[in-house]
Amino acid sequence: MRLIILDDADVVAEWAARFVLQRVTQFAPGPGRHFVLGLPTGGTPLGMYRKLIQFHREGKISFKHVTTFNMDEYVGLPRDHPESYHYYMWNEFFRHVDIEPANAHVLDGNAPDLVAECQRFEDLIQQAGGVHLFIGGIGPDGHIAFNEPGSSLVSRTRVKTLAYDTLEANKRFFGNDISKVPRQALTVGVGTVMDAKEVMILITGVHKSLALAKAVEEGVNHMWTVSAFQQHAQTLFVCDEAATLELRVKTVKYFKALSEEHQKMIEGKPVDEQRVIH
Ligand code: F6R
DSSP states (O other): OEEEEESSHHHHHHHHHHHHHHHHHHHOOBTTBOEEEEEOOSSTTHHHHHHHHHHHHTTSOOOTTEEEEESEEESSOOTTSTTSHHHHHHHHTGGGSOOOGGGEEOOOTTOSSHHHHHHHHHHHHHHTTOOSEEEEEBOTTOOBTTBOTTOOTTOOSEEEEOOHHHHHHHGGGGTTOGGGSOSEEEEOOHHHHHTSSEEEEEEOSGGGHHHHHHHHHSOOBTTBGGGGGGGSTTEEEEEEGGGGTTSOHHHHHHHHTTHHHHHHTTTTOOOOGGGSOO
């Protein structure tokens, strides 16, 4: 596990985008050789998407040979509803880059058979050869994707009923009316994300600081599903200063002492692996 502590949310966005740029560039995608990305929605990754769009316009990155899988989607929300994740991904990212729409996979929350839809999604990930880099965000209660507190840490893509905290947190997107927030979602499982070769979790803001502390400093606990990623060999937690408020001083000092190595990770320079903790 690596914890990368940066000044603020803007620096987190830039770091994350530059990390994606590095990974895609190093992989050198081409016909028949796709880089496979897992993607989140929400407020946290917006800055990263904007930076990636900028890099694309500057000719630094192409998504022509990139396949994506989104983490989740609400059940029963029309695809063109402004709060659907289809709408978000199309407007905030896909329509601004050169990805082939057929390679940009978002779960269909209106499928007639939701269980079959979840299996189809898992099968598509398998057919793509697995995810190279899964990017995630977390809620203040430590959920990753819609894996609410108490979710199985080996779960796969499935239908989930949302926790009250999540409905509360998301009502701001539905005119502050909790009754308008869909009660169910389709979501990748913790196990689905764990299967990725590398995982990068973005955490910003003081309201996520308890979740970060639970994720990093305490044991694996299904009530804080993000803590499962302690057991992934290649997890990066990328956070801002505000999100570190509940961490111990020694944890923060320890990881900040590695900031030079963390910088190299986005500059394409060799990293001293002995100085970076896995
Ligand atoms: C998004 C997702 C969620 C969000 C989390 C944080 O696809 O699966 O885990 O990442 O709820 O949302 P924001 O970034 O809006 O705080």
